[in-house]
Amino acid sequence: MQQKSTHKNTIETKFTQDSTLDLIHLYTEFVSVVIDCNKAQPVIIYFGDAISPDAALDEMLMLSTRQEAKCSLSEEVPISLTPTRGSGFTGNPGVQLSGAPNAWSVSPTLASVAREGNHAVTFISTDPIRHITLHHSLILCPDTHILAASTALINQSDESVNVLDLSSLTIPLPLGMDTLMSFEGRWSMEFQTRTIDLFLGAFVRENRKGKTSHDNFPGVIVHEKATRENDGECYGFHLGWSGNHRTRVELLPERRTYVQMGELLSQDEMHLAPGDSYTTPTLYVSYSASGFNRMSRQFHNYIRQHILSDRIVSTPRPVHYNTWEGIYFDHDVELLKHFADVMAELGAERFVLDDGWFKGRRHEKAGLGDWQVDSNIYPEGLSPLIQHVINNGMQFGIWFEPEMVNPDSDLYHKHPDWVLHCEGTPQLGFRHQYVLDLSRSEVTENLYSQIATILQEYPDISYIKWDMNRDINHTGSADGQSVIHAQTKAVYALIARLKAAFPGLDIESCSSGGARIDLGILSCTDRFWTSDSNDALDRLWIQRGCSYFFPLLITGTHIGPRDCHITGRKLSMQTRIATSLFGSMGMEMNPTELDDNDKKLLISGLKFYKAHRDLIHNGDYYRYDTDDESIDFAIIDPNKSSALFSHHSIIESRRTMPKVLKFIGLDPKARYTVEKVWPEVLDEYSPSVIQMADGQTFSAELLMKHGMQLPILMPQTSIVFKLTKQG
Numbered sequence: 139m140q141q142k143s144t145h146k147n148t149i150e151t152k153f154t155q156d157s158t159l160d161l162i163h164l165y166t167e168f169v170s171v172v173i174d175c176n177k178a179q180p181v182i183i184y185f186g187d188a189i190s191p192d193a194a195l196d197e198m199l200m201l202s203t204r205q206e207a208k209c210s211l212s213e214e215v216p217i218s219l220t221p222t223r224g225s226g227f228t229g230n231p232g233v234q235l236s237g238a239p240n241a242w243s244v245s246p247t248l249a250s251v252a253r254e255g256n257h258a259v260t261f262i263s264t265d266p267i268r269h270i271t272l273h274h275s276l277i278l279c280p281d282t283h284i285l286a287a288s289t290a291l292i293n294q295s296d297e298s299v300n301v302l303d304l305s306s307l308t309i310p311l312p313l314g315m316d317t318l319m320s321f322e323g324r325w326s327m328e329f330q331t332r333t334i335d336l337f338l339g340a341f342v343r344e345n346r347k348g349k350t351s352h353d354n355f356p357g358v359i360v361h362e363k364a365t366r367e368n369d370g371e372c373y374g375f376h377l378g379w380s381g382n383h384r385t386r387v388e389l390l391p392e393r394r395t396y397v398q399m400g401e402l403l404s405q406d407e408m409h410l411a412p413g414d415s416y417t418t419p420t421l422y423v424s425y426s427a428s429g430f431n432r433m434s435r436q437f438h439n440y441i442r443q444h445i446l447s448d449r450i451v452s453t454p455r456p457v458h459y460n461t462w463e464g465i466y467f468d469h470d471v472e473l474l475k476h477f478a479d480v481m482a483e484l485g486a487e488r489f490v491l492d493d494g495w496f497k498g499r500r501h502e503k504a505g506l507g508d509w510q511v512d513s514n515i516y517p518e519g520l521s522p523l524i525q526h527v528i529n530n531g532m533q534f535g536i537w538f539e540p541e542m543v544n545p546d547s548d549l550y551h552k553h554p555d556w557v558l559h560c561e562g563t564p565q566l567g568f569r570h571q572y573v574l575d576l577s578r579s580e581v582t583e584n585l586y587s588q589i590a591t592i593l594q595e596y597p598d599i600s601y602i603k604w605d606m607n608r609d610i611n612h613t614g615s616a617d618g619q620s621v622i623h624a625q626t627k628a629v630y631a632l633i634a635r636l637k638a639a640f641p642g643l644d645i646e647s648c649s650s651g652g653a654r655i656d657l658g659i660l661s662c663t664d665r666f667w668t669s670d671s672n673d674a675l676d677r678l679w680i681q682r683g684c685s686y687f688f689p690l691l692i693t694g695t696h697i698g699p700r701d702c703h704i705t706g707r708k709l710s711m712q713t714r715i716a717t718s719l720f721g722s723m724g725m726e727m728n729p730t731e732l733d734d735n736d737k738k739l740l741i742s743g744l745k746f747y748k749a750h751r752d753l754i755h756n757g758d759y760y761r762y763d764t765d766d767e768s769i770d771f772a773i774i775d776p777n778k779s780s781a782l783f784s785h786h787s788i789i790e791s792r793r794t795m796p797k798v799l800k801f802i803g804l805d806p807k808a809r810y811t812v813e814k815v816w817p818e819v820l821d822e823y824s825p826s827v828i829q830m831a832d833g834q835t836f837s838a839e840l841l842m843k844h845g846m847q848l849p850i851l852m853p854q855t856s857i858v859f860k861l862t863k864q865g
């Protein structure tokens with residue numbers, strides 16, 4: 139499992155050797171995974187709705203008996219956890235090696251099984267000819283129903299082998315899973331969903347950006363065509379990895395479908411000397427028999443319970459003020475102190491000094507790599523500003539982009555050879571910066587020491603926004619080896635080392651917005667900067683897409699400037715606040731643009747957020763199916779005592795009346811008071827149910843089965859209701 143020492147560990151496992159097992163049944167209240175150990179290699183023969191523990195599982199084998207199909211193998215090669223070319227599998231092999239003449243056909247067979255109760259199993263398979271061993275580890279979390287799986291390959295031969303590919307796992311899916319939802323995007327438009335019908339052949343997503351990427355999020359949902367938010371079967375897959383990766387969903391001619399995800403290695407980066415091993419990133423799978431919402435809530439619960447630290451989950455996430463869209467590179471101590479005064483008055487709890495504070499950084503062409511406070515801008519260092527922020531009752535955070543260097547920097551002048559490169563090819567321009575080679579220990583030592591020096595000098599810095607603003611196009615180290623795997627591991631290790639040395643330090647993962655959002659980086663960080671777009675309308679879609687995998691607790695959502703800097707769109711303060719409420723809230727604008735009415739709204743919006751953030755961050759999240767006219771969702775307290783329902787009108791309705799909102803997730807036997815809680819004043823077209831019903835109590839059964847007529851809203855207007863259980 140990719141867990142860092144500063145974070146909670148996954149489920150404790152005490153394995154016992156048991157070689158007599160034929161069928162392994164991992165199960166929870168809602169999910170079963172049955173693995174057949176009768177074959178040469180372990181094979182998932184069932185993954186789906188929970189099967190009773192005492193079911194005669196071997197009947198499944200009988201029920202799978204098939205005829206010999208025309209012009210086919212008499213017996214189909216199973217889709218094992220790691221299907222191999224050596225076994226004759228004609229889909230994509232789960233392992234590919236080179237180095238020895240026989241390496242292509244490596245095909246380890248099952249040697250032993252170690253299981254822990256009904257929730258964890260490890261399979262050890264060996265290839266006595268090629269001397270390669272595979273360890274498959276599968277853990278089905280009993281509380282959250284998430285399957286977490288990884289594979290390790292050990293070279294036990296006397297020769298080096300080259301791992302070209304090793305999937306984290308290959309998972310066959312049952313018939314009927316004929317549709318997939320993929321996640322694509324670009325800078326400032328992350329997590330856009332696209333639904334695709336499966337076709338004969340493979341849907342393949344490959345990411346070679348050297349980071350998780352905006353365009354190819356390592357996640358996919360495979361489902362029945364009819365699956366919706368609250369009904370139907372689906373499987374969500376996410377690879378916890380921040381480097382290159384591949385997703386493959388393939389339909390084979392005989393109707394079998396499988397999903398395969400793993401790190402995308404370059405041809406020469408994973409040489410294993412005798413005795414060496416390679417462990418894949420963890421693949422996380424969430425199965426739901428009742429729609430996408432359950433699938434997402436299982437991911438959310440898993441992340442809160444097994445990835446984030448207790449401290450992050452149990453302490454209220456502070457409201458941020460971030461300086462970036464307020465001043466960009468124009469840092470000025472007195473102005474920033476003034477910003478801190480205004481923001482504290484509005485209710486901010488953490489002040490984050492973004493890009494532009496360090497040596498020579500007056501624009502994006504210089505300074506990266508020189509992590510010393512710029513004495514021209516901060517003649518007395520950062521202390522006067524930090525102290526001012528602290529005196530205002532806020533925490534202080536600061537921006538770093540440690541993996542990068544500008545050619546115009548002291549670091550680059552001293553160590554021009556420290557950058558990743560490609561021999562014989564000039565560096566490619568990308569925000570005037572190159573990528574440092576973190577696979578070299580002298581580079582990570584230098585970065586550790588520069589960052590630690592700042593943190594030691596300013597012990598009040600309790601937060602780092604850790605950015606990464608270019609793709610890694612040239613991936614070569616000094617010895618010519620491609621090193622994206624080592625680079626990714628080194629980033630994790632550097633962050634973990636800083637967190638261990640500075641307990642209580644929170645770190646946000648940012649990469650030009652949301653290009654490094656995944657459970658690999660989250661295992662050592664605490665918050666995501668979801669997107670550089672602070673356009674509240676675009677954000678609704680981005681946040682909706684992100685919510686398929688990640689809980690609102692960790693997704694940064696800021697109220698942006700009046701005129702959005704990215705789209706130029708002007709949205710009301712009420713709407714900007716309504717969008718930012720549903721995440722880890724913050725503000726990011728020049729406060730001098732705020733008029734008295736904006737400030738009044740911000741004060742009450744932040745107050746509302748603080749009163750409800752525990753519910754927003756830890757409640758059960760439900761999306762509504764969308765017709766593109768509105769985006770609607772609910773957050774319900776797990777004990778169903780209170781709930782927020784949020785309706786965001788996006789475009790002018792095609793009908794004369796908006797929809798009737800059927801509430802969901804309530805206790806059907808209870809009565810709930812319905813209150814409109816945001817915005818405080820709603821400009822209504824004519825008196826609606828809101829004025830009639832506000833503060834009234836209704837039966838939950840009727841609220842859910844009959845629903846409530848929504849008012850006619852102007853496009854780009856939001857309305858939030860609070861439901862409180864009575865009695």
Ligand code: GLA
Pocket residue numbers: 462492493537605607648649650651667670
């Ligand atoms: C990236 C981040 C922004 C900001 C800038 C600073 O684009 O996503 O939020 O920090 O870098 O250069």
